[in-house]
Every structure is written in structure tokens, then in C-alpha cells.
Amino acid sequence: MDVKLNYKIEKEYLDNVLVYLNDKLAEYIENRRDISDSIVEYRKKFIEEYRDDDDKIIDYFDHENYKNEQIFMVVERKIKEILYLKKTPYFGKIVISEDGKEEKFYIGSYGFDVGLEVPLIIDWRAPIASLFYQGKIGSLSYTIPSGEDICVSLNERIQFLIRDGKIISMFDSEIDVKDEFLKEMLSLKSSNKLKTIVQTIQINQDKIIREDRRKSIIINGVAGSGKTSIALHRIAYLLYNFRNYFKDRVLILCPNKIFMEYISSVLPSLGEYGGVHSYTSEDFIYLSTGGDLNFNSYELHMEKILNDKEYLDEFKFKGSSKVKCELDKFILDVEENINLGGDxxxxxxxxxxxxxxxxxxxxxxxxxxxxxxxxxxxxxxxxxxxxxxxxxxxxxxxxxxxxxxxxxxxxxxxxxxxxxxxxxxxxxxxxxxxLHYLKLESSYELYREFYEDYFSKDLGDLDFGDLVLIKYIDIKFYKPKKDREYKLVVIDEGQDFSYMFYEVIKLCTEASSYLVVGDLNQSIIKFEENFIYSTRVLENKEDFTILDSYRSTKNIIDYSLKYIDNDICVNSIRNGEDVLYYECDYDNLRRLLIESINNLRLQDKTNIGIIVLNQSMIDKVYNMIRSNFYIKVINNEDHVYSDNGIFLMTVYLSKGLEFDSVLVIDSGFEDNILYIMLTRAMHKAIHIKIKNVIP
Structure with a gap:
């Protein structure tokens, strides 16, 4: 078909969709006003009728608050979706033939149906939308929720770039999502919130997102490969297609609260406003043990991990399968020698x-x-x-x-x-x-007995590894009732969790499926059993490896790969500037930092991350440049990561985040830490190595 004619047809379709969207928007706004007016009117009558019955009025307002919340939640959600669709109604189109009949489907972030033979827009999560992401035309199939495969012929696949209700570009996309479109999306500035990727989901990503709901999925993906996005889009996909099964039964475990806030807007932007429970991994284990044990904060724990080898070695042991064997022996010994008394x-x-x-x-x-x-x-x-x-x-x-x-x-x-x-x-x-002897000690007391016998020292302050083992004892001795039934458990930054953590999560959630995403090369704590091995405790699992990076430029990726042990080939579709490397004495660090930050700001790099190893370096760097710039220090997980500015943070709080530019201050540490730091950068990275001993 002639390109101009094709464009004309597509413009007419878009204009038609926009008319329907405007009509529906006006209808929802009118509905919202009518609902509001009717509630206010009914409230007046009710108060007038029961003006002398305070209890009745209180009951009414309790009910009204709930009713108001439920009604407005639905209406407001629809209005938000339509306002979004008015700007970008859809991003793809497929033309299929089935049983000799040809049909066209337009794919968007949300579905939009006005009762015609075919919806004006189908939701990207709909089974038939998978044809758009499969990356080829010809004979294909898609799977419906019942498990049946539907065979069709995909005749045409078109990609749209629509902004503010206008077609900016459109092109046939027979092989995969066009590089030009993907590059444009990736060239945008970083954000304080993780964004959806529905317009640029790649073939391998879509395969994982739409995998069988009963399967446990383990993703080992390089930095910037979209692991977290895949996990969140899979949640949205499962809730859309199997809502009754998964609603209110999905658990997300995040490494820290900063990361939890960073990903918080993705599911709502995909149309999912509830039914998912999020915790940091520490908080989840802590609350499941009763929430009354004092333990080291995440920051203190990580500082000790980075600075205290004895602490690190003990923590690694407490997470190993070896400690499980020792703990199981202890549990068996307690059982076999339980004091039942006599006659x-x-x-x-x-x-x-x-x-x-x-x-x-x-x-x-x-x-x-x-x-x-x-x-x-x-x-x-x-x-x-x-x-x-x-x-x-x-x-x-x-x-x-x-x-x-x-x-x-x-x-x-x-x-x-x-x-x-x-x-x-x-x-x-x-x-x-x-008969007081016929009573079991608390899980904490039992663990203290095990710990002090095995390590021949007092237990002291608890850390996260201790909490995990206390929970293991709690399960084995007490089998406490679960507060909630989970069907899917999602674990991010999976490489930073131990064998015992996965064992305990499996025992205390008993979910039907799990989704673990991580990167072996980003392990701050190098457990003897890595997360690929440790997740073997999860049933019906399949491992996926992703070697495509969409965050950093090829220049940054190639430079960062020098600092990891294994020889892997990472694909990056975006070229950029080479990483700048400087060596300097500690006394010259301040001058170099000020020059580098000023140069980045001149290049319109408004979101800058300065990443250091630990809290001690945060204090030193902050005092160096505080009089020159407004520095947002993020040194605990309660701090908020915002859109623009200069952020100073430790490597462990930078996990999963991204910045336009990153300054890495190399004060001497393991190479893979440098890999983590460098790959936080989207467009520009500066590596500053301090040559002499830091005072």
C-alpha cells in the first residue's frame, strides 16, 4: 500500500478513536458529578431524618466513606486511563487472518472497548497482543488463559510513535521492535520512578512475562537488562489474565525502601492499583517472627559487611546450606531429648x-x-x-x-x-x-542456645542472617499460621540473598510460584552458594539469562565488564561517550569532583549520582563539596530519591537505581563493586581512582 495512503488511513482511525475517547471521558466526568450529587443529596435527607440519632449518623458516614471510596476509585481510574490514552492511544497494530477472516487489532497500555465488533484498543496483556511481541510475521499462535493455543496468520505488524494524539512516525516492524524507536525511548533522561516498557518489550522479555503462571522463574540478567521491569510487567499480566487466582495474593520483596519507592508507580501505570503486597525482605522476615526482636538496621548491617571481614564470614556461614545441616541436627537433638518427665x-x-x-x-x-x-x-x-x-x-x-x-x-x-x-x-x-517443663522455649531462646553452643560466644546484637535462622526454627518448632496466602512471590536483587533465605521464604509462604531476578555479577555478598543454586529449593523452576542491556551505553557497558570475573558478551544498542578515568591523590579529589560536576551540568546532565563504598566516604565527600553544590545525601533507606539533583550514596543503596551520569569514587575495593557502580549510569560515567591511602 502507498505510504501516504497508509498514513491517511491510520490518521483517520486515530481521529476516530480520539472522538470515542473524548465522548467516553465526558461520560465519565458526568457520571462522577452525578454520583457526587446523589451522595450529597441522600446525605442531607438522611441527616435530616435521623438528626437526633448520633449512632445512626455515625454508622451512615462510615458506610458512605466506604461507598464513596469504592465508586470514585473506579471512576477516577477510568478517567486517568482515558486521559493517558488521549495522548498515546496505542503503539502497535497487528493484522491477522483466522479461518479466512482478516481482523485488525490496535495495542495500547490499556484496553478501550465501546461495544463494536472489535475493541478499538486491546490491552497489551491480552493473549492476542502477544502476537505483536513475537517479532515475526506468518503462522503464529497465542495461548488463552485456559491453556489452549490459537493458531493464526500474522499478516502485518506496525509500530506507532504517537505523542499528544498525533502520529509522529509509523513503520512496519516485521523482525522486532525497531531499533530507532527503542533507542529514542532509551535516550530519555532518567527518572525518580521506574517506567513501564510496554511499548518496547522485546521477544525474550515477552516470553518470560507470559510464561505459565505455575512456573517459578529465575532471571540472571546483566545490569540494565530490564529484570525488574519484566517482573512487574509479569505481575500485571498475571493479574489481568488470572485475577481471581492472584488478586491480593502477590508478594514483592525488595532490597530496601528506596528501591521499593522507586518501583512503586509501575503497577498503577499498568492499570493495577491493588492486590499486591510489598515489603523489604528484612521487614517481611522481621514481621513474620512476631515483630518484637531488635536487630541491626539495613545500613549498619551493610556497613559491617563492607568493613568487617569476621562479620562477613559469619554472615555468609549463617546463610549457607551448611548451617541448615547444623540447625537440623540441633532441631533433631531437641526433639529426641525433649523432657517429657515420667509417670x-x-x-x-x-x-x-x-x-x-x-x-x-x-x-x-x-x-x-x-x-x-x-x-x-x-x-x-x-x-x-x-x-x-x-x-x-x-x-x-x-x-x-x-x-x-x-x-x-x-x-x-x-x-x-x-x-x-x-x-x-x-x-x-x-x-x-x-509441669512447666512441658513447654517449649521461644524461637529466639532456642536459636540463642544453638548459636552460643556452635560459635562458643554470646549471641549479641541480631542481624538479618539471625532473623532468617530464627524464622527457620520458628517454622520447624511452631509451624505458625500464615497471615495471608500467597500465590506468587517476587524477589528482586536476588543475588544478595542466601540459601537459607530462599529456604525460609519457601517454607513460610508456600506460594505456588516464585519470580526471582538478580545478577550474579552484582553480588555485594559473595555467598558460597549463589542465587541460581540456592533457588533450586523452589519447585518447577526455569532459569533465564539475559545479556541485553538497555540502560547504559555500549561504552559504559564495555568499560564496566573489565571489572567482573566471568567472560560474558553483553549487547547494548546505544553508543555514547567513553568513560572518563582519572587517578588522583586524595588531596586533589575535591578539585576533580567540582570540575567534573560543573562539566556535567554544562552538558545538561541534571541527574547525577556520586557513588561511594561506605558511610565513611559519604562523610568525607560531602564535607569536600557541600559548600559548592546542594548535595542530596542518601545514607539510609528512609531517604527519598527524587528526579533531579546531585545524589551522594553508598553502593548498596544505589542497587537498581539509575542516573543520567555517575561519578564513581574508587577508594580501593573488589572489582565487581565497580561494575555495580558504573552500571548505574545511563549516558555518562566518570571513574575516579584515589591512589594514596585515605586519611
């Missing part, structure tokens, strides 16, 4: 003998958690004590009833009877109290 008598009457106690604990209740077994045995013993006690009380009452033959002696016998009954009740209570 129990009450007033010379046998309540339970030792053989029955053993049989109940090791056979009858074997399938239950140890604490549950003890509780069941205690209950059985207490029930029998109560039964025997009641029997004695009954006999005492009968004895004194028969003595009450003289009325003048009745009060006397009543007093004797009450005294004897009191003695029986007191003795039964004392017997129950004497």
Missing part, C-alpha cells in the same frame, strides 16, 4: 505413664510441629487431671451430704467440705504448674 500421679491415681507420653509425642502426634505436640500432650494431661479432680470433688460432696443429719452441724460440715475441695483444687493447680 504423673494425682493423689496416688495415675494420670499418664511415661510410655504413653513417649507414644503420643513420637508416634501419635509425630506429623505435628514439636510445639503443637507438646501443647496436645499438656491438654490431654490437664483434661485428665481435671477429670480426676472432679471425681474427688464429687466424692467429697457425697461424703458430707450424708453427714448432714443434724441441722445444727450443717454449717460445720459445709466448712469442712469446702476446705477439702479447696485442697483438691489447689493440689490439681499445683500439679499443673509443676
Amino acid at each position: 504423673i500421679y494425682f493423689r496416688e491415681e495415675l494420670i499418664i505413664d511415661y510410655e504413653e507420653l513417649n507414644r503420643l509425642f513420637y508416634k501419635s502426634f509425630k506429623s505435628r510441629a514439636i510445639s503443637v505436640r507438646i501443647d496436645l500432650i499438656r491438654k490431654r494431661i490437664f483434661d485428665r487431671i481435671n477429670k480426676v479432680r472432679n471425681s474427688f470433688v464429687f466424692k467429697i460432696k457425697n461424703k458430707y451430704e450424708s453427714m448432714k443429719v443434724h441441722p445444727d452441724m450443717e454449717n460445720y460440715y459445709d466448712m469442712l467440705m469446702k476446705n477439702e475441695i479447696y485442697d483438691v483444687v489447689r493440689e490439681s493447680s499445683d500439679l499443673k504448674s509443676s
Whole structure:
């Protein structure tokens, strides 16, 4: 078809869609006004009718708040979606043939249907939209939620760039999303929020996003490969296609609160406003242990990891499969040597003998958690004590009833009877109290016993590794009830978590599927068992490797690869400036920093990250340049990462973030730390190595 004619047809379709969008927007705005007016009017009548009944009015407003929230949530959401669609209604088009009939579908961030034969826009998550992302034309298939494959012929695949309701460009895209379009998206400035990638999802990314919902997925992707975006888009895809199954049953575990805030807008921008629970990994484990244990903050923990080798070695051991073996031995030893006592008598009457106690604990209740077994045995013993006690009380009452033959002696016998009954009740209570050994210590006390026996030292302050092991003991001894059922658990920065962490997450969530994303080369803590190995504890898993980087330029990627151990080939489609490398004495660092920052600002690099190893270097660098620039120091996870400015942060708080430009201050540390720092940069990186000893 002639290009001009094709453009004319597409412009007419776009104009038609915009008319429908405007009409629908006006309808929703009118609906919102009508709903608001009706609620206000009804409220007036209700208050007038029940003006003397305060309780009734309070109940009404409680109901009204809920009703108002629910109605307006739906209407406001629709208005937001339409306002977005008015600017960029869709970004793709597919023309398919099925059973001799040709149909056209336009693909956008949200679906839009006005009751015509075919929706004006289909949601990118719809099964048929997968044809757009498969990267080829001809005979293809897509899978519907029931699992059935639908075979079609894809005749045409068009990519649109639409801005403010106008077609900027359009082109056939037979092989993959056009490099020109992808490059334009990647050349934009960094943002304080992670953005959606629905317009540029690549073939390998789409395959992961649309994988079987029952499969656990482990992604080892290089820096900037879109791992987190894939995870969030997969959540949105699963909620769209299997909402009843996943709604309110998705858990996201983030490395820290800064990162959690950074990704917070992605799901809402994909049309998902609820049904997902987010925690930092530390908070989730902490709360699951009861939320009453004091432990080192994330920042203090990471500072010790970076600066204290003995602490690091112990932490790595506490996360290993070796400690699991030792802990399992400890648990078995506690179980085999549990103090069940001996025969129990009450007033010379046998309540339970030792053989029955053993049989109940090791056979009858074997399938239950140890604490549950003890509780069941205690209950059985207490029930029998109560039964025997009641029997004695009954006999005492009968004895004194028969003595009450003289009325003048009745009060006397009543007093004797009450005294004897009191003695029986007191003795039964004392017997129950004497069975204090039939009670398990707390998970913390059990762990302290294990730790001090194994390490031959006091436990001291708890760290995250201790919390994980306490939770493991808690599960094994107590099997606490879950607060919530999760169907999908998503773990980001997976390389920074241990074997024991994955073991505990599996045991305490029992989710039907997991999604773990990480990068082996970005491991700050090099566990003996890396996360690819450790996630073997998750069932029905498939590993994916992504070697395409979309964040940094090829120049930055190639430079950063010098600082990792393994020989990998990373693809980057964007060229840029070479990384600038400087060596300087510590005394000259201030001058070099000021010059570099000023040069970056002249180049319109408004989002600059200065990344250092630890808190000590943050203090030094901040004091050097604080009088020259406004520096936003991010030295704990409660700080907010915003759009523009000069940010000074440690490497562990920079994980997952990105900046227009990055200044890496190399104060002497492991090479892979440099890889992490450098790959935070989108467009420009400066590597400054300090040659002499830092005071």
C-alpha cells in the first residue's frame, strides 16, 4: 500500500478513536458529578431524618466513606486511563487472518472497548497482543488463559510513535521492535520512578512475562537488562489474565525502601492499583517472627559487611546450606531429648505413664510441629487431671451430704467440705504448674542456645542472617499460621540473598510460584552458594539469562565488564561517550569532583549520582563539596530519591537505581563493586581512582 495512503488511513482511525475517547471521558466526568450529587443529596435527607440519632449518623458516614471510596476509585481510574490514552492511544497494530477472516487489532497500555465488533484498543496483556511481541510475521499462535493455543496468520505488524494524539512516525516492524524507536525511548533522561516498557518489550522479555503462571522463574540478567521491569510487567499480566487466582495474593520483596519507592508507580501505570503486597525482605522476615526482636538496621548491617571481614564470614556461614545441616541436627537433638518427665500421679491415681507420653509425642502426634505436640500432650494431661479432680470433688460432696443429719452441724460440715475441695483444687493447680517443663522455649531462646553452643560466644546484637535462622526454627518448632496466602512471590536483587533465605521464604509462604531476578555479577555478598543454586529449593523452576542491556551505553557497558570475573558478551544498542578515568591523590579529589560536576551540568546532565563504598566516604565527600553544590545525601533507606539533583550514596543503596551520569569514587575495593557502580549510569560515567591511602 502507498505510504501516504497508509498514513491517511491510520490518521483517520486515530481521529476516530480520539472522538470515542473524548465522548467516553465526558461520560465519565458526568457520571462522577452525578454520583457526587446523589451522595450529597441522600446525605442531607438522611441527616435530616435521623438528626437526633448520633449512632445512626455515625454508622451512615462510615458506610458512605466506604461507598464513596469504592465508586470514585473506579471512576477516577477510568478517567486517568482515558486521559493517558488521549495522548498515546496505542503503539502497535497487528493484522491477522483466522479461518479466512482478516481482523485488525490496535495495542495500547490499556484496553478501550465501546461495544463494536472489535475493541478499538486491546490491552497489551491480552493473549492476542502477544502476537505483536513475537517479532515475526506468518503462522503464529497465542495461548488463552485456559491453556489452549490459537493458531493464526500474522499478516502485518506496525509500530506507532504517537505523542499528544498525533502520529509522529509509523513503520512496519516485521523482525522486532525497531531499533530507532527503542533507542529514542532509551535516550530519555532518567527518572525518580521506574517506567513501564510496554511499548518496547522485546521477544525474550515477552516470553518470560507470559510464561505459565505455575512456573517459578529465575532471571540472571546483566545490569540494565530490564529484570525488574519484566517482573512487574509479569505481575500485571498475571493479574489481568488470572485475577481471581492472584488478586491480593502477590508478594514483592525488595532490597530496601528506596528501591521499593522507586518501583512503586509501575503497577498503577499498568492499570493495577491493588492486590499486591510489598515489603523489604528484612521487614517481611522481621514481621513474620512476631515483630518484637531488635536487630541491626539495613545500613549498619551493610556497613559491617563492607568493613568487617569476621562479620562477613559469619554472615555468609549463617546463610549457607551448611548451617541448615547444623540447625537440623540441633532441631533433631531437641526433639529426641525433649523432657517429657515420667509417670504423673494425682493423689496416688495415675494420670499418664511415661510410655504413653513417649507414644503420643513420637508416634501419635509425630506429623505435628514439636510445639503443637507438646501443647496436645499438656491438654490431654490437664483434661485428665481435671477429670480426676472432679471425681474427688464429687466424692467429697457425697461424703458430707450424708453427714448432714443434724441441722445444727450443717454449717460445720459445709466448712469442712469446702476446705477439702479447696485442697483438691489447689493440689490439681499445683500439679499443673509443676509441669512447666512441658513447654517449649521461644524461637529466639532456642536459636540463642544453638548459636552460643556452635560459635562458643554470646549471641549479641541480631542481624538479618539471625532473623532468617530464627524464622527457620520458628517454622520447624511452631509451624505458625500464615497471615495471608500467597500465590506468587517476587524477589528482586536476588543475588544478595542466601540459601537459607530462599529456604525460609519457601517454607513460610508456600506460594505456588516464585519470580526471582538478580545478577550474579552484582553480588555485594559473595555467598558460597549463589542465587541460581540456592533457588533450586523452589519447585518447577526455569532459569533465564539475559545479556541485553538497555540502560547504559555500549561504552559504559564495555568499560564496566573489565571489572567482573566471568567472560560474558553483553549487547547494548546505544553508543555514547567513553568513560572518563582519572587517578588522583586524595588531596586533589575535591578539585576533580567540582570540575567534573560543573562539566556535567554544562552538558545538561541534571541527574547525577556520586557513588561511594561506605558511610565513611559519604562523610568525607560531602564535607569536600557541600559548600559548592546542594548535595542530596542518601545514607539510609528512609531517604527519598527524587528526579533531579546531585545524589551522594553508598553502593548498596544505589542497587537498581539509575542516573543520567555517575561519578564513581574508587577508594580501593573488589572489582565487581565497580561494575555495580558504573552500571548505574545511563549516558555518562566518570571513574575516579584515589591512589594514596585515605586519611
